[in-house]
């Protein structure tokens with residue numbers, strides 16, 4: 001998340017080689033929450049949202065201010081302020097192994113409800129009180145059930161929406177029509193809901209132009225991302241976990257388009273001049289699926305001290321490319337089709353590769369394309385969605401790259417109590433020895 | 444008469460204790476048995492194609508042997524247990540598996556199951572999370588797809604008539620089960636909660652025709668009982684997968700009657716009929732999306748969402764509720780506090796239990812159950 005860790009890190013080393021683009025994010029995030037708080041004062045409509053639900057453009061076209069609650073939880077974790085909210089959630093009856101983001105978010109709103117005011121000293125001024133809650137089914141169950149659970153503290157109107165993830169072995173051409181139809185209906189339901197909540201009518205021309213702008217934004221990000229295949233790698237995963245913020249939370253903001261153009265220019269310059277994240281890049285690592293340990297991000301720099309750079313990752317991925325068909329003029333249809341094509345792209349490639357599970361396919365592709373010498377995955381106690389399947393990925397990697405070292409780091413996305421620095425460092429020491437052996441024999 | 448009537452429950456108990464016996468026998472005779480998970484799999488489709496539906500269940504209290512190499516320790520322990528059993532080869536008699544995308548664990552289990560166990564047939568059924576009109580239309584398509592896939596697998600097709608016949612058989616089963624549940628209403632109930640679990644679990648492992656016959660025998664037997672009133676506390680148990688009778692037995696041994704349930708392996712499995720006046724697939728989509736499980740979004744506040752539980756409590760005169768969840772299950776954990784609020788708003792005490800399933804915490808629960816029953820006793824006085 002776009003933050004500096006509140007305590008520590010003494011051993012921080014990455015910033016020197018961090019991109020300028022990443023350096024801008026802290027201010028962008030601060031501004032984002034400030035704007036949301038101002039919008040509240042101006043009586044504009046605020047929605048609690050989840051990332052990657054495919055509704056960003058629609059909300060923008062309806063002038064609804066988007067507040068991303070998962071990421072607020074991440075922000076609290078980075079600042080090591082999450083615990084107070086988790087404790088609150090547990091005190092009002094939620095399990096200590098419930099999704100950590102949901103614990104933080106529910107704890108935050110339970111506390112606000114109890115006080116009748118913003119919880120004291122909330123990071124970045126806190127999330128403004130929402131006028132609507134917009135969950136979606138893609139990714140995991142907490143991403144819509146969390147908002148339902150807030151019904152305990154608020155009478156805020158909810159629209160929970162289906163975003164489909166087709167099964168890995170589907171006959172994609174056969175299911176396309178009804179998958180797209182359902183998605184489009186869900187989006188139309190959202191528009192009707194928003195029209196009711198805001199008293200405004202959707203401007204479909206505006207929506208179309210926002211959809212186009214978003215596509216352009218993504219193209220720039222993708223172009224920038226491709227540059228990380230270069231040796232030495234011009235940008236690390238540490239920066240990736242910062243620079244994804246505009247895309248995920250300010251997708252429709254024109255600033256975001258400029259941001260990724262700028263990122264591309266910066267990385268291009270680095271590549272042209274062979275400037276890497278570290279001076280002597282010995283090893284290239286992949287951060288595999290798993291939300292990072294927001295509470296202790298500096299641990300990634302420890303790998304760097306061995307001469308290793310995280311050249312790619314499969315967390316907070318850029319959406320798959322999408323060719324906009326010219327014959328579809330209805331932006332809602334377009335978004336629905338885009339969601340289907342994107343959410344089935346890796347499945348399709350995995351199927352074509354002879355039945356590689358999609359999650360593993362994403363890893364195999366990066367291992368090859370980014371010249372990877374080792375994979376690190378993060379088992380997080382309170383996020384099953386990004387954890388279940390990691391062993392499967394490891395097993396598949398073993399089938400395709402029998403000697404490639406894979407390390408499982410264990411802690412949590414928000415709960416720092418679950419994390420042991422000494423143990424993790426020991427693990428990394430051993431892992432890096434294996435990476436060294438692998439690299440010598442394979443590159 | 445008494446002798447004949449005894450047969451049903453004993454048979455159910457045998458099937459419960461040896462859950463794979465009958466299915467294996469049928470597989471040996473050449474029948475295809477399809478394993479499935481969850482109350483959301485429309486098993487009528489299997490029946491219509493002369494396939495035997497077999498609900499995959501775990502083993503409470505049995506440590507996992509091999510699953511650790513395939514499933515992370517923070518995964519739903521029930522799912523880990525099921526997968527461990529499959530890895531051990533116990534389910535090799537299955538011709539295929541249907542895993543509905545209901546919760547995150549089920550959704551992700553599909554790829555893991557398929558990659559490592561390579562079943563001859565497998566299908567991941569997307570069950571919509573929402574209940575908009577479009578969700579029902581979509582679900583119909585998914586069910587049709589499941590049917591087509593199975594038809595291709597077995598090399599024959601199921602006509603509308605076949606489906607209607609299968610629906611009739613399953614509706615008949617539901618009617619018999621409801622009749623059995625009626626016999627839990629008297630004071631004292633004519634059938635215990637642990638017997639009910641055995642009957643239901645048994646039924647999930649045999650062809651529907653055999654289950655219906657078994658239920659008819661059991662009904663005669665239970666009707667003929669004439670227990671004397673002991674005025675024990677009457678409890679309802681709500682939660683997810685209780686495929687083992689040990690918890691309910693423990694509660695009953697502690698001196699309560701478990702008279703009603705809201706479980707995946709209980710009423711949730713059979714409560715709603717398929718509307719026979721509808722076109723078969725449409726009726727199935729409507730029936731299965733109606734299931735009241737936390738994994739499906741039903742709009743409204745707690746009082747609206749859980750009112751069916753209030754009806755159960757009133758009609759079965761429950762005096763307390765056990766809320767049972769499995770650790771690492773987000774969907775239940777996110778509903779549990781509101782469910783507790785709701786039950787307490789009806790004036791009933793609730794005991795919240797979080798199960799680790801594989802290492803059953805039964806021993807620690809005994810004291811909590813006893814204390815809970817004392818609370819109810821005190822209230823009754």
Ligand code: SF4
Pocket residue numbers: 070099100101102139140141142143291382383384385386413
């Ligand atoms: S992906 Fe993980 S952290 Fe995010 S909402 Fe889902 S369970 Fe929680």
Ligand code: SF4
Pocket residue numbers: 519520521522546547548549683684738769771772773774775
């Ligand atoms: S107990 Fe929960 S996590 Fe486990 S299979 Fe059932 S719904 Fe899914």
